[in-house]
Amino acid sequence: MVYELQVITQRANNRLGELINERLEWIKQRGYEVEIICERLDDDTDSLIFRLYLPDRDEGVFRIEDITYICKHQLAEAIAEHIVTAWESRLLWREIQRTCRAFPPGDKARLLSKAEEFMKCCHSSESLNLLMNFGRKSRIASRILGYIEDAPQLVVEGFITFWMQDYLTEIKFAVEVAIEELRNEKEYNDFVNLLRYFVETQPPKIQEVNLLMSSNGVFYLWDSAGSKIDDNYIEYYLEDMLFEEIDLDDVLVSILVTIAPRRIVIHENNPLPSKESVTMIRNVFQDRIVTCQGCERCGQLKGHEAGLRRP
Template sequence: MIHEFHITTASNNTNGLLTDLKQRAKWIHQQGYTISVNIDQKQVSGIEELVVKLQGSQFGQVFRDEDILCVFKHQIAEVIAEHILTQWEGKLIWKEINRTARTLSEEEKQLIYDKTVEFLHACQDNEKLNRLLYFGRKSRIANRVLEYINENNFLLVEGFITFCLRDYLTEIKFAVEIACEELRSEKEYNDFVTLLRFYVETQTPKILEVNVLMTSNNFFYLWDGNGMKIDDSYMDYYINEMKFNEINFDDVLISILITIAPRRIILHNSGDINRQPIQTILKVFNDRIKICSGCFQCHHILNNGFQQ
């Protein structure tokens, strides 16, 4: 039996293909068959054709030629799927970015690229789940490749992606769109924070020092530098707003602090410093912030509530 298959791809992407093919050929070699790979440099610049040839015949053995050929095609499909994900996906992302976000700066495009890769490969905190999602994408591509090579002995990788992997390209397009939207939201958020910072810096403080303690259920306590509870009048307006508008306790806290514009804010029981309200407070008030690592007042309020 002799079976030959041709793979044409970008010449700077063939090393991984060759390595993967050699690794996957071991089992077939053990069955008495050989797989050879020859590289044909095409006249078109940057293009190489890999000629993969399966040879051998083992009459009377456990596996028939048809079985070996089936395994061979499955291995080719797996190799090409891995090749597309590792060598072509980055190019496809950049192509989509340059199409949909061509007016952005190179720095912004790089941010979109990084976010897109993160969405495609690390959309979950669970590493095992991310790996499972990756193998799911790879499996879908490999199945499509297998369908194709069962009918054809030649595959041009770029053309195959363009015409046979429309769902995969749509997935990349969707990830780029999400990344663009997130970048846009981040820019709007940063502009908003800059505006708030300017406002705070131009205001006369109503209270010089404000202590903030946030609980695990997103409630908060406020008191001044003398240990006195902050006047409820600052809170009443925003609490009433919560009844009629879609604002939460985090928004209320930030609004109160901006209204008071204190010279110093002490954050108690801050816990996860990366929480959105804490990050916003840190960015708006900047060097006015002091983080309490734990004090008597923290423990007392958490255990007994606020008492004057």
């Protein structure tokens, strides 16, 4: 008695035979003969014929139908792994080509990278990402198992198209997220370039500005003589801050752009907070930025914060 399944799939990145061999190690260890025949149908397509040779009657602990079911289950798991690893990027690229025809090639490549990353890491929690990826693969495997229960052949592309509409919806959503992320990045870069142009074309109101940020994001500004920067710059934005139209980070960037100093000394008494304002300042002012690794003022703030943390 022989159980046979033919799988037709893309040639590129085809490790399906290896995946099946790995999955069926348990069955082979129990003396069952497994045969895998790979054939090239054309330049882009492979045919894989899988055969499991079974005895004519039940022998030992497991019945023939039990071994057959275990085999089908492991085949489904292997094919699901193959779809996720070998087909997912191809499906994402196909969706990008369909919906983003006017995009330049470089942007399409960036979209593919972002969409692939989203499919793997759509959540900030690594554990949740692992769980979601496992769940996606399990859903695909379950659908495959139901299909090969009676079908002797599985054409992967056709199966995805007609049996995995929910998976294709996830693919489409990942591309939409990538498009939005790329658009936001371009808008951000345009804004940074505008601020950079403004800074480069304006005469500096103060030649040097020293910036020190505490661990909670409160900032201190003073000039090269050690004098505090005029509070008028902050008071200008005070009303907007009271009505929550602008936050402290935006105020800091706005003040520095308004002053347009030739040099900004960033004092790092502690690692700077991971804030968008810090990234923005570095992107706008670039080579005008100098980092202080430790001075009297850095030490004073560090000592002050240490005192606040003591019980």
